[in-house]
Amino acid sequence: SLSQLTSYYFPILLPITFTLDRISPPLFLCSTMPASFWVMFFVFSIFPISIHNMNASEQQWLLRFKAGITLDPDNSLSNWISLTPLCNWTGITCTSPISQSVVALNLSSMSLEGTISPLLGNLSSLHSLDLSNNALHAQIPPQLGQLSRLQILWLYGNQLQGTIPPSLSGCRNLFHLKLSYNRLHGSIPLELSLLSNLKTLNLGSNNLTGNIPSSLGNLSALTEIHFSQNQLSGHIPWEIGTKLTRLQILSLWGNQLGGNIPNSIGNCSNLRLLLLSMQPSEWNGAD
Secondary structure, three states, X not given: XXXXXXXXXXXXXXHHHHHHHHHOHHHHHHHHOXXXXXXXXXXXXXXXXXXXXXXXXHHHHHHHHHHOEEEOOOOOOOOOOOOOOHHXXXXXXXXXXXXXXXXXXXXXOOXXXXXXXXXXXXXXXXXXXXXXXOEEOOEOOHHHHHOOOOOEEEOOOOOOEOOOXXXXXXXXXXXEEEOOOOOOEEOOOHHHHHOOOOXXXXXXXXXXXXXXXXXHHHOOOOOEEEOOOOEEEEOOOOHXXXXXXXXXXXXXXXXXXXXXXXXXXXXXXXXXXXXXXXOOOOEEEEO
C-alpha cells in the first residue's frame, strides 16, 4: 500500500535531501514535499530502467536466434544489430514506443536456413510468431509453450523434424496453429485439446501416425482441421461431428483411416469443405 511504501522509502529520501541542502540551500525546499510525491518519484524513476532491461533482454534473445540462422541469402537480418533499435529490426513489431516489448515476429518466406532458438520462448509479450516458408530444421523447441499470450504460431513450409511438443498446450490463447509441410513424426499430442480458443489446426503433410484424438472434439471454437497427407490410422472420431458445430473445413485425405464415416458429421451445419479418403478394404460407409 501507499502508506507502507512511504514508511519505507521516505525516511531514506529525507536524509538525502537534507544532506544535499548543505551543498545547495534551495534544495532544502524539497524536504517539504509530501511523502506520496517521493514514492511516485521513486516508482517512475525506476520504470524506464525496467523497460530498458526488458528491451535489452529481448534483444539478446533475438540475437541468439539470429546466431542459429546459418543462411540468410537476402540479408534479411542485416539490421539485427545492437546499434539498431530493436523495434526497427526486420520482422519485429513492438507494442508501443514506450514499452517496446516485442509482440510479433514475422520472418515468413525469407529463405532462412537454420534452427529455432529455444530462447524465443522468453518473449513473454509475443502474440504472433510466423517463421513459415523457410528452410528451418531440427525440432520445434518445447519452450515455445511458455508463450502464454501467443495467438498465431505459423511454422509451416519448413523442414522441421521430431515430434509436436505437448508443451504447446501452454499457449492457451492460441487461435491459429499451422505446422504443415514439415517432417514431423509421432502422434498428435492429446494436450492440444487444451487449446480451447483454437480456430485453425493444420498439421497436414507431415509423417504423423496413430489415431486422431477424440478429445479434439472439445475444441468447440475450431473452424478448420487439416490432417491430410500423413499416416494417421484408426477411425474418424464421432466427437468431431457432435461437438464441432463451427467446423467449416475438415481435410483428412491421404491417410490410412478406416471404419465408418460417422453420421455425426452431418451436425456440422457450417461445413463447406469435406475431404476424405478411406482405405477401401476397411471402409464401411456411414454408420
